Amino acid sequence: MTKSNHVPSLLAPFIENLYRMAWIVEARDPYTGGHLWRVSQYSRLLAQDLGLEIDEVAQIELGGFLHDLGKVGIPDAVLNKPGPLDDHEYALIKTHPRIGARLLRGHPLAALAHEAVMMHHEMPDGRGYPDGLSGEDIPLIARIVGICDAFDAMTSTRPYRKGMPVEKALSIIQEAAGKQFDADLGARFVHLGREGRLDHVVGHTDHGIPIMNCPMCGPTIVVRRDQKPDEYVYCHHCGSQARFKFRTDENIELEPTGVKGTADQLETEVDEALLSALVAGAYQNLAPRYKGLLDAGR
Structure with missing residues (x-):
């Protein structure tokens, strides 16, 4: 097989690897199920509204999913603290962009996501972190993901x-623009939001799947798009089991069983159907320019 044919064939596995890395990070926090998906979708919608090329939109969508990669290095006690963070705890939170950038280092696709991961907390007025960048020094992808991340944080329930x-x-x-x-x-x-063009993403963990909270303790229980009636789902906060009854675009019914999940049942799982859809979309839209990125990373 020639190099020109071999290199594009590596694209899908490398994209899948990035998505899986981010998924495992999100699984640590029982309150943020769907956060990465929502941020990536808001980012895609805003990028499309700008009229960007299809590969740029795909990169921004990927960056939105990966932006919090570095939170794997933040203690659970800080991430899930129910009250305000003290100065030391906030300083720890502010390290997650650099941790994420280090995790990406050496990955053949690092260039696609580095700016979103490293700079999504930078602000136009220079008061952001980690480097206090301002204005146009902040890459477009980071400016887009920063808005979408903040919006989802504000509209999502946290501890x-x-x-x-x-x-x-x-x-x-609007006031902070x-x-x-x-x-x-x-x-x-803001215009997209007031036109209702974000409504299908707000409060969802996938297309047509509204956020479900544990009937016993409150945090998110993620329901997959391929979930079948009478299958069991589990809360990864309290360990409770619930039976999936039915789903419509706006409603899901879960029935608590009163049973606690076993260690095997509570093992973190990736939503393979959603992952496959994300990887397929990214591959299709990034493949035309991908060979150069792979060659640069060799």
């Missing part, structure tokens, strides 16, 4: 607070 209404989050982004968020991108995102 320390309930998620806020969409309009309130949009108003905060030019300071915490890029002015033009912030305005575009």
